[in-house]
Amino acid sequence: MQHEWWRGAVIYQVYPRSFADSNSDGIGDLRGIIGKMPYLASLGVQALWISPFFKSPMRDFGYDIADYRAIDPMFGSMDDFDALIESAHGHGLRIIIDQVFSHTSIDHEWFAQSRQSQDNPKSDWYVWADAKPDGSAPNNWLSIFGGNAWQWDSRRKQYYLHNFLVDQPDLNFHNPEVQEAVLDNVKFWLDKGVDGFRLDAFNFCFHDRELRDNPAKPPEARTGRGYSPDNPYAFQYHYHNNTQPEMIPFIRRLRALFDQYEGITTVAELNSEDSLATMAEYSGPDKLHMGYSFELAADEFSVQHIRDTVRAFESRVVDGYPCWSISNHDVQRVMTRWLHDEAPPYAANLLNAMLLSLRGSVCVYQGQELGLPEADVAFEDLQDPFGVAFWPAFKGRDGCRTPMPWANTLHGDFMVSDNGSKPWLPVDPRHLQLSVDTQEHHADSVLVGFRRFTAWRASRPELTLGSITMLDTAEPVLAFTRTHEGSTLFCAFNLSGTTATLSDLPKGLSPLDGHGLTAGALTDDGLTLELPAYGLFYSLLPEP
Incomplete structure (x- = not known):
């Protein structure tokens, strides 16, 4: 079963900007992760999922990739990445990297070429469409980050599709050349020695060829799925701008590539109208290894919701496999979202144990092992364009992305020295009381409890398999x-x-x-x- 190490694995998500800063520039980096590798190994996890560290203008903090094969200088170099792989493997940990297939940065060279004209070699690499006779957008599709999903481009005199930020144009996966280029980039990282891929916004790769309008969604159905009901995106059923039938043949091509390497796994983020059904449909022996959705990262916290979610997946799955999560870099931290910061810190032990006892693999977000609440970030400190756009009804994602508190000291010891600079997001004072160094010395702390539980879980095949x-x-x-x-x-x-x-x-x-x-x-x-x-x-x- 060594080649299926991912079954029942605990995967720890590292958000590199906020994990550990090795050069005190206020931004976490690859060397910072390497320096904390003994800590990561001590958690009893099997793999590290590292959010994007690729070259990017950082308008969406790395999820807008400008070069899939280059390390952004703020995070380090390719030599640093090679050293990270070596360090992780030396500590018995596997490395899963984040890949964004569905869109690129507007600064990617592919888009620079595509937007030049309607007849250049890459003219069909992105989703372009003519305006309606009145000059309006091709259809009613909306962006998750608010407003129309179409942006006019004066060079081509056409609209391009962006399901996310206007700076994140969608690739056209109906073009075989795009699929080949994406697979070639995947092979590059496989050859570098990575052990798997977390696939961001994966079901957004294909769009409806006919560009049909999405139907309206009634007010009572505008809930969950990882975005605020105040966002107009919640006003539609998104049947046509994602989760198209062409995904399945592409998934099989992707799996065929993975199967040429030993011990590779994939976990795809899926946010569709029926994410549990998509998880079941997209995973299996000739498809993805695992699916990952927002059902347990939603606001509702009840026995019925958890039970219904698990039952719904189990009733639909044939030979697929789930990966469950209650926190990540896109949602409020679970101690705030589910317990409203009113519960004692040890309640985090219950939440972690419940998650780690479900059938499937598990993603644990950095700081979850400390029981961190959502950080309070003032409007003037916000970095997330999502939060800036929807403030104050929705404060964005910065509150779950603040620096990891390593010690109850200035900036939580996130930076290796005090050179007068500040971290990219402020450290919440409440987090300092829950720092790693503080919890290490208390036998009843959440951190110590997390380690005890993962060690015990590893000895119980009922829980892992x-x-x-x-x-x-x-x-x-x-x-x-x-x-x-x-x-x-x-x-x-x-x-x-x-x-x-x-x-x-x-x-x-x-x-x-x-x-x-x-x-x-x-x-x-x-x-x-x-x-x-x-x-x-x-x-x-x-x-x-």
Whole structure:
């Protein structure tokens, strides 16, 4: 199973701008990651997903790539990347890099050529369309970042499509040359020794050839999916600007390339009208290894939502595989989003354990192992164009992207020295109290609990490889079983800040220790479970 190391793996997301700054310029870099490799290895994770570090004008902080094969100087050099690969592998960690297929930066040389005329060699490499007779955009498609998804270009006298920022023109994947160029870039990084790819906005690669209008969405349906309901993007069903049937043949071409290398994995970010169905459709033996969506990174926090989400995926999957996440660089940190900063820090242990007990692989966002809340970033400090555009109803993504607090010192020791400069985003004072150095010395800290739990999880094949059955329990207790090779593990989680009970348990349960987290207890008859606030319980089910 070595070639399928990714099944049940814990993948730690590094947002390089904010992880560790080795040269004190206020921006994290590759050398900073290398310097923290012993810490990363100590977390008990199997892989690092590193957000984009490629050459970019940084209008969307690296997700607008200007050169897929170059390291942006702010992050270091190709030699630094080679050293990072070597260091990670030396610590037993694999490297997954972020790739953005669907669009490039407006500064990419491909777009510079494409926009020159309607008959140049790369004229059809991006999605261009004529204006309507009245000069308006070709259709009603909207950008996730607000407003029309079409931008007029005076050189070509046509509109180009941008599903995201106006500076992020969409590639035309209907053109075979574009597919070949993308696959060639993937091969470049495979040959460099990476172990996998996280594919950003992956289902946006293809658009509807006929450019049909998207239908309107009623107000009651404008929820979830990773963007604010105040955003007009939520006003449409996005049936035509993404998730097209042509994706499947391209996915199979991509998988064929990956299969030429040993031990490669892929996890694709999927944000469609039915993301769970897309996860199931896009993953499998001849497709992507895993799908990743926003269902558990949404605002709703309840037993019903988690149970319904997992059941919905399991009911649709044939041979695909999920990757679950409750936090990332695009959404509010989970301690704020789900617990509204009202819960004690140890509640983070419950959230992490619940996530790490689901069937599938797991993405953990940097700082999640510390229980960090969303940072409070003042308007004048905002960097995210998404937040600037929708302030104050939506404050953007900067609050989850502030620097990692390594110590309770100036700037959290994010920068290696105090040269008078400041980090690109301010460090929230509340984060300093939860810094790595502070938690390292407390046996009951979230960080120590995270390490204990990942070590225990690695010893339980039921949690890493088993099937899952969600149980019908009432709020606030989430319960399910994980079964592997005849051994069934019963798992229960109190999602609330008050004591909860679960009755009518099967006979013969007994607490399974070793995870090191706050556990519930069985009553004298053994048929009722009492769970403390944010407590959990594991037990092997007796053999029939």
